[in-house]
Amino acid sequence: MNTLSGQNALRQAAQKRIEASHTLDGDAERLVRYYGEWARCYELDLEREHYRSPSIVTELAGAVQAAYLVKDREAMAILDAGCGTGLVGIELYHLGFRLIDGFDLCETMAEMARQIGIYRNVQGDVDLNRPLVDYSSASYDMTVCCGVFARGHVCPHGLRELARVTRPNGFVVVSSERSYSEATSFENEVLRLEKAGILTRVQYLSNGSYIGQEDAHYWTFRVHQAPQRQRRSTGAEDPESVLFS
DSSP states (O other), X not given: OOHHHHHHHXXXXXXHHHHHGGGSTTOHHHHXXXXXXXXXXXXXXXXXXXXXXXXXXXXXXXXXXXHHOOSOGGGOEEEEETOTTSHHHHHHHXXXXXXXXXXXXXXXHHHHHHHTSOOSEXXXXXXXXXXXXXXXTTOEEEEEEEEEESTTSOOTTHHHHHXXXXXXXXXXXXXXXHHHHHHSSHHHHHHHHHHTTSEEEEEEEEEEEEETTEEEEEEEEEEOSOOOOOOOOOTTTOGGGOOOO
């Protein structure tokens, strides 16, 4: 196999693994198993597909701090929701943020994030499709979430929990995969939270680079009040929690 053929084969394999991750319907056990097996080549696969979302989300976080927040970056408490192996954390650290916590559904991924040594704390086995019971309200100056609002992963109501753990006048910065946004009620959830006075959007980037041929929308929200911790729900009780693969 020549070099070009080998590179093409590796990229095709990466594309298949990424696409397969979109078919897991938010099922925690399937996601944990899949990402645990994928972890060893996860970062290489994303690099082959030019995963731009971590750098975009963190640049937005840096812009928010410079434009709106008095605290210096090293003094700001940030939650990296769905941190994976720590790609966003590394970018945040390079921008001067130091008090970074993270969580991920997959303990294997969370352990890899711990090993890079830049997080203050990383928790595994945390499912954003359920209430974040280990995180108190108004805990963070900023919450960032990259690659989680994607097909087969977290339902739109996860945004409500991210707002809950962010302090009033703090910020939430998230990406939402374009095909996910089109298939779910994510934008309706944004409107509900805005109408309830919980948050307002201060910046919205439409159809920005994400990964491969897929675009994403990038949202920056200012939090005004923390919503009540959401109750657990099933797809039958709450049709808007349905995940589309």
